[in-house]
Amino acid sequence: MRGRLDRHLTPYLFVAPFFAVFAVFGAYPLLMTLWMSLHNWHLINGAGDWTGLDNYRELFTDPDFWNALGNTLSLFVISTVPQLILALFLAALLNTKLRGRTFWRAGVLVPNVVSVVAVALVFAQVFGRDFGIVNWLLGLVGVDPIDWPASVWSSHLAIALIVTWRWTGYNALIYLAAMQAVPNDLYESARLDGASNWRAFWTVTVPMIRPTILFTTVVSTIGGLQLFAEPLLFESKGASTGTGGSDRQYQTITMYLYEKGFTLFDAGYAATIAWVLFLVVAIIALVNFALVRRAVASR
Numbered sequence: 001m002r003g004r005l006d007r008h009l010t011p012y013l014f015v016a017p018f019f020a021v022f023a024v025f026g027a028y029p030l031l032m033t034l035w036m037s038l039h040n041w042h043l044i045n046g047a048g049d050w051t052g053l054d055n056y057r058e059l060f061t062d063p064d065f066w067n068a069l070g071n072t073l074s075l076f077v078i079s080t081v082p083q084l085i086l087a088l089f090l091a092a093l094l095n096t097k098l099r100g101r102t103f104w105r106a107g108v109l110v111p112n113v114v115s116v117v118a119v120a121l122v123f124a125q126v127f128g129r130d131f132g133i134v135n136w137l138l139g140l141v142g143v144d145p146i147d148w149p150a151s152v153w154s155s156h157l158a159i160a161l162i163v164t165w166r167w168t169g170y171n172a173l174i175y176l177a178a179m180q181a182v183p184n185d186l187y188e189s190a191r192l193d194g195a196s197n198w199r200a201f202w203t204v205t206v207p208m209i210r211p212t213i214l215f216t217t218v219v220s221t222i223g224g225l226q227l228f229a230e231p232l233l234f235e236s237k238g239a240s241t242g243t244g245g246s247d248r249q250y251q252t253i254t255m256y257l258y259e260k261g262f263t264l265f266d267a268g269y270a271a272t273i274a275w276v277l278f279l280v281v282a283i284i285a286l287v288n289f290a291l292v293r294r295a296v297a298s299r
Helices: 002-037 054-060 063-094 101-107 116-126 133-140 152-180 184-192 197-207 210-227 228-236 252-262 267-298
Strands: none
Touching: 002 267, 054 267, 063 101, 063 152, 063 197, 063 210, 063 252, 101 152, 116 152, 116 228, 152 210, 152 228, 184 197, 197 210, 210 267, 228 252, 252 267
């Protein structure tokens, strides 16, 4: 009897540490954030009056929130789309019989492992108005210096280049792993049918790695919605207020959360922003799950 009971309990004992860690570092912070969002919660003084859904009503009528959401979507589009396209073609190049390909495969990961602080500070100097390399190059062709952080389009372009530079190689390696799992028989059949390398890439490689492309697209979307370090460190003179420029021209949702919670100490409102962002990310994750299942089923 005891041996039978031990056999039934053993699997639960093995998975118990995971649930314990998840409860402490996952479930509790999530529920605590929800509780905070329903109160007038000060970061230092703690819980205040119960507000119910007032914070959520205020958030959806807050112009700064919608501005931050627009900036987030803009940065996502101009960074993620080129990033994934470049990663796909870079992976195809690394999948060929390239001389020193092991070196190049390892090298594309370097931007991702370099400290984001160092990367952002270097790019802030590269896009400097007076002594930046980009403005110097533009000056060679007669273009006046651009104050990159000062306007919406220029700041978004500069930050998008930072994000693209950091994550293209990482996604390329994911695509490369998927490409190497494609059976060679399919390529041989395509060649027998007279397909060129370019046509084989579009008719064989891309359809076969479609679940991976969907995965990276959704993961990059989730990452784009949580974009924080690059725009925060891009602020002029290293300021860390989270406003995203003098006119909030590149303030993202997470930067707005940071400003409310850690600059203005309005933890209840910051928790509201966090929960809205969490729900958006959760919806995208569910869409990803459905798309991947459909793509796998259609193969």
